[in-house]
C-alpha cells in the first residue's frame with residue numbers, strides 16, 4: 001500500500017462541560033491514501049464532525065485534543081505552530097461544510113472569496129487571481145462564471161453556494177478535501193450533481209476526500225473505504241464493498257438494515273437499530289483486523 | 304370507490320416577492336399554481352417535490368392556515384374557505400399538523416404535560432381525565448408518563464417528534480398533515496418514527512398528507528403519491544405505479560437522483 005497521506009493515530013478529543021468531561025473522539029485511528037475517498041458514517045453526536053475538525057486543529061473551546069497523533073505526509077500536525085497550521089489549512093487540506101451560507105461572508109462577492117484564498121496561499125493578485133478564480137468557478141460547473149464572479153452569496157441557490165464553497169476550497173489545489181455533510185441540506189437532484197462533481201474533481205485534481213455523511217447511499221456511490229463511528233469510537237472499518245456485503249459489527253448491520261430504499265416494501269415496518277453496547281463490550285472495543293483492510297471491535301471478532 | 308374526505312380544486316396561492324436582490328422586485332411567486340387532487344378517508348397521500356415546489360404551502364392551505372389566492376378545498380363536502388369562524392373552530396379539531404422540527408412549534412416554557420394538556424382542552428377534557436389522557440397519548444408514542452413533567456429542550460430530535468405527534472393525536476383528529484416529519488432525523492431515529500407513524504395511521508385509521516422530499520420514506524408510508532414541481536402538480540398516482548413506472552420525466556429524474564445504498568448498483572448508475 002502507498003504511504004498514507006493522512007494517518008490519524010489514537011486521536012482523543014474531549015470537551016469540558018458543566019456535567020464533566022465528554023470524550024467526543026475516543027482513540028480513533030484511520031489512514032487515508034492519496035486520491036482515496038474515505039467515508040465517515042454514524043448517527044448524529046457520534047463524533048464525525050469533531051474528528052474532522054480535529055484533523056485541522058479547528059476544535060473550538062471547550063474542546064481539546066488530549067491525545068494521539070495526526071500524521072500528515074508523515075509529520076505530526078499536533079506539533080505544528082499555529083502559523084504553520086494556517087498555511088496547511090486551505091493550501092494542503094481544505095474543508096467544506098453542510099451549510100455554505102455560514103462560511104461565506106455576505107458582504108463578499110463570489111470572486112472576493114476565491115481571490116482571498118489565492119492571495120493567502122498562492123500569493124496571486126490582480127488579473128492573474130481573477131482569471132484563476134473564474135477558472136475555479138468553471139471547474140465546479142458554474143455557468144456564466146464571469147458574471148457569477150460578481151454575485152453575492154444570497155443571490156445564489158443552495159446548490160450554487162455549495163459549488164462556490166467547493167470552488168473556494170479547491171482553488172489552491174489541496175491534496176485533501178474534508179467534506180462534512182456537504183449535500184445534506186440540498187435536494188436530491190442537486191445532491192446528485194454535487195456528488196458527480198466531487199467524483200470528477202477527485203480524478204482531475206488527484207485529491208483525497210474525507211467525506212462525512214449519514215447517508216449510506218452517498219457512501220455507496222462515492223467512497224472507497226468506510227469507517228463507522230458510534231459514541232466517539234470507530235466500531236468497524238472496511239472497503240465499501242465489504243461494509244455493505246459483509247458487515248461484521250451488529251451496529252453496522254442494524255444501520256444498514258434500517259435504511260429505507262426504493263426497494264423497501266410498502267406499508268411494512270423498517271428495521272431499527274437494536275444494538276447498544278454492554279460495559280463488557282465497551283471494555284473490548286479496540287479494533288482488530290479480521291480480514292485484509294477490515295477492522296472491527298475486538299469483542300465482535302471474538303478476540 | 305369511496306367519497307374523498309378532502310377535495311382540492313384549482314387551488315392557487317401567490318406570494319409577492321417584495322424585497323431582496325434574489326427575488327427581483329415586485330414579482331409574484333406562484334407557490335401553488337392551479338392544483339387539484341383528492342384525499343380519500345384512511346389513506347396516506349405522499350406529497351413530494353424539490354424544495355420550493357409548493358408542498359408546505361399546499362399543506363397549510365388545506366388546513367386553512369393560509370388563505371388562498373383562488374380555488375377550493377372541501378373537507379367532508381364542506382368548503383373550508385367559506386366556513387364561518389365557529390365551524391372552522393370545530394373543523395380544526397379534526398385536522399392537525401406535525402412539523403419537521405416540532406421544537407419551533409412548542410412553547411419552551413410549557414412542560415410536555417402542559418403541551419399535550421392544551422390539546423386535550425380543545426376537546427373539553429380537564430382534571431383527572433386530562434392527566435390520564437396525557438399518559439395515554441404519551442404511551443401511544445412510546446414515551447413514559449413521567450416525561451410529562453419535563454420540558455421540550457430536554458429531549459432529542461426523535462423524542463421531540465414523538466411529543467409533537469402525541470400533541471397532534473391528543474385532539475383525536477381524522478386528518479393529519481405531516482410536513483417533513485422525519486427529514487431532520489438520523490436514519491436509525493427516522494426508522495423508529497416511520498414505524499410509529501405506520502402503526503398509528505393503521506390503528507387509528509388516520510387520513511394523512513405526508514410531505515417529504517425523500518421518496519424512499521414515501522414508498523414505505525404512502526398509498527398514493529402526488530408530485531409537485533414549481534407550484535404545479537406533475538403527476539398523481541398509486542404509489543406502486545409511480546415507483547414502478549412513473550409517467551412523467553420529472554418523477555423519473557427525482558427517482559434516479561436518489562443514491563442507492565448498494566455499491567455495485569450505485570456505481571453503475573454513476
Ligand SMILES: Nc1ncnc2c1ncn2[C@@H]1O[C@H](COP(=O)(O)OP(=O)(O)O)[C@@H](O)[C@H]1O
Pocket residue numbers: 015017022023024042043044045046047048049050051061062063
Ligand atoms: N461545543 C461542544 N460542547 C460540548 N460537547 C460537544 C461540543 N461539540 C461537540 N460535543 C460533543 O461531541 C460529540 C460529537 O459531536 P459531533 O462530532 O458534532 O457529532 P456528529 O458530527 O457525528 O454529529 C457530541 O455528542 C457532543 O457530546
Ligand SMILES: Nc1ncnc2c1ncn2[C@@H]1O[C@H](COP(=O)(O)OP(=O)(O)O)[C@@H](O)[C@H]1O
Pocket residue numbers: 318319320332333334352353354355356357358359360361
Ligand atoms: N410566506 C411566504 N412569503 C413569500 N413567499 C413564500 C412564502 N411561503 C412560501 N413562499 C414561496 O413559495 C414557494 C413554495 O414554498 P413552499 O411551499 O415552502 O415549498 P416546499 O415546501 O415545497 O419547499 C417558494 O418559492 C417559497 O419561497
Ligand SMILES: [Mg+2]
Pocket residue numbers: 048049050180
Ligand atoms: Mg456533524
Ligand SMILES: [Mg+2]
Pocket residue numbers: 358359360
Ligand atoms: Mg416545505
